[in-house]
Amino acid sequence: MKRVIDWIFTIPFILGFGLILGVFEIIARVARLFGLRPMEITMGIMQRLLLSLLRLTGTRLTVERSPAIEGRTGYILVSNHQSLFDVPIFGGLLFTNYPKYIAKRELGRWLPSVSFNLTHGGNAVIDRDDPRQALRAIKDLGRECQERSTAVVIFPEGTRSRDGQLGPFKPGGTATLFKAAPELAIVPTTIDGSWELLRHKMFPIPFGTKIRVNFGEPIARAADEDLDELMERARDEIDANLNRWRSA
16 A cells, blocks of 8 residues: 555656756756856756655655855765755755755766756766866866855765665765865765655655755864864764664
8 A cells, every 4th residue: 555655646746857857957058048157046946846846755854954054155065875866955955055066977968957957057077987087077166166155065975875874985085175175164964864765766756755954063174174084073973963863
């Protein structure tokens, strides 16, 4: 019976999901003709619509956010990664921070709206087989985000967790980003539950999934900071949030 209920609500979600991506592909292309900011606003609206659409599947979103986090301000969000839905969740919740992402080049092709945004929306598309290109793209992204005061999200695990467990952090890309944007405060960011949306690869989406998000206190930067210590501090906070939620 549970699987039947999942499918009943998944079908309209998939239809709506595809429609939104298709329509906003056209809108984004038009908006980009007028500059990067109009496109960023367009993508923010799309991501908020996708968040609203998730309600069709009974998804519940609980957000904890430090009051020190301000709109229209650049940050480096160091986050765990559980699902492709993490991107619209962060984008919808941080609408006026216009968060940017680091994505593998395969996602820069053939996905309506998503691929166009990754390749033309100020993000970093990297080739995992070419470390020099990847680090150069991350460095350019950090500099651009600092200059424009936009947020940038990095997932130091390097890939999404299929079961919600926190994996080890890979320091290379994160350290490069920290160095490229030394003025951007670091926000430890935790997400939990979004992995369940893809438990069956969206066919179906489990009804009633509960997702929690925590945007921690921004960590101010310092000239003598230890980058490894910063990464460890962010990971410890993420791990503590996951344990707190799950033990509750």
